[in-house]
Amino acid sequence: MSQTATDQPLLRIRGLTKNFGTVDVLKGIDLDIRSGEVVSIIGSSGSGKTTLLRCVNLLEEFQGGEIVLDGESIGYASRNGSRRRLGDRDLSRQRSMTGMVFQSFNLFPHLSAIGNVMLGLLKVRKLPRDQARQIAQSWLDRVGLGGRLDHYPSQLSGGQQQRVAIARALAMDPKLLLLDEVTSALDPELVGEVLNTVKSIAQDGTTLLIVTHEMRFARDVSDRIVFMERGLVAEDGPPSLIFDGRRSQRLNDFLGTARA
Numbered sequence: 001m002s003q004t005a006t007d008q009p010l011l012r013i014r015g016l017t018k019n020f021g022t023v024d025v026l027k028g029i030d031l032d033i034r035s036g037e038v039v040s041i042i043g044s045s046g047s048g049k050t051t052l053l054r055c056v057n058l059l060e061e062f063q064g065g066e067i068v069l070d071g072e073s074i075g076y077a078s079r080n081g082s083r084r085r086l087g088d089r090d091l092s093r094q095r096s097m098t099g100m101v102f103q104s105f106n107l108f109p110h111l112s113a114i115g116n117v118m119l120g121l122l123k124v125r126k127l128p129r130d131q132a133r134q135i136a137q138s139w140l141d142r143v144g145l146g147g148r149l150d151h152y153p154s155q156l157s158g159g160q161q162q163r164v165a166i167a168r169a170l171a172m173d174p175k176l177l178l179l180d181e182v183t184s185a186l187d188p189e190l191v192g193e194v195l196n197t198v199k200s201i202a203q204d205g206t207t208l209l210i211v212t213h214e215m216r217f218a219r220d221v222s223d224r225i226v227f228m229e230r231g232l233v234a235e236d237g238p239p240s241l242i243f244d245g246r247r248s249q250r251l252n253d254f255l256g257t258a259r260a
């Protein structure tokens with residue numbers, strides 16, 4: 001849980017709309033996240049959770065509304081009432097303000113654990129090799145993999161691979177870390193180690209936006225829970241309110257079918 005939350009939102013989303021052709025997927029999302037806050041998004045399959053994260057990470061274009069990250073409107077420039085997608089250079093600069101970890105770890109199979117974490121530091125941050133190695137090593141230590149720096153993904157368990165992916169994202173020093181169902185592809189016995197890693201980085205004050213189906217974890221780790229339904233934020237509040245308070249029939253139904 002955060003120690004450093006301030007009143008100024010780090011992420012401010014207003015009226016975000018997104019469609020894929022004729023399908024409206026996000027229908028006007030409003031969401032604020034303060035620095036140091038841990039926010040979990042829950043909701044049924046297809047409610048738009050991944051799409052929302054991908055819009056924030058600028059992996060998807062969006063048609064309406066605004067995403068402001070650390071005071072900067074991201075993805076688009078508006079001039080004289082017209083709006084255009086920013087160029088690749090601006091998009092990659094803005095994209096580097098957020099880190100994202102996916103369900104499938106997406107590690108490079110031909111690179112060792114430390115090689116995977118160093119890559120962005122070398123290619124994007126353009127750090128000298130020694131410095132990149134030092135930063136990568138300390139993040140791998142941080143996620144409990146200091147003894148496996150030279151292991152290749154195929155020599156690591158799914159939980160270890162996912163922890164490398166988390167270290168790789170954090171090594172780039174993002175303002176906001178987006179986690180999309182980072183335990184969904186894991187065997188049940190490996191889920192706990194990854195959730196514990198996420199809990200521990202949350203305690204460091206990392207700002208986290210987490211999509212998860214792990215309800216107990218969401219309740220334990222989050223400052224706020226956001227319940228998404230059909231492209232809208234249906235509920236947004238502290239875990240106690242979401243899980244214990246008076247709640248809508250739909251949230252009730254969802255929690256009834258979700259894993260406790």
Ligand SMILES: Nc1ncnc2c1ncn2[C@@H]1O[C@H](COP(=O)(O)OP(=O)(O)OP(=O)(O)O)[C@@H](O)[C@H]1O
Nearest residue numbers: 020023025043044045046047048049050051052181
């Ligand atoms: N690239 C795409 N092209 C067309 N439709 C898409 C695309 N990506 C997502 N969708 C649609 O958008 C809707 C929301 O999908 P999204 O993946 O954001 O849901 P989700 O809440 O993350 O679901 P899940 O819990 O299953 O991961 C779904 O109806 C999905 O079919």
Ligand SMILES: [Mg+2]
Nearest residue numbers: 049050051180
């Ligand atoms: Mg999803």
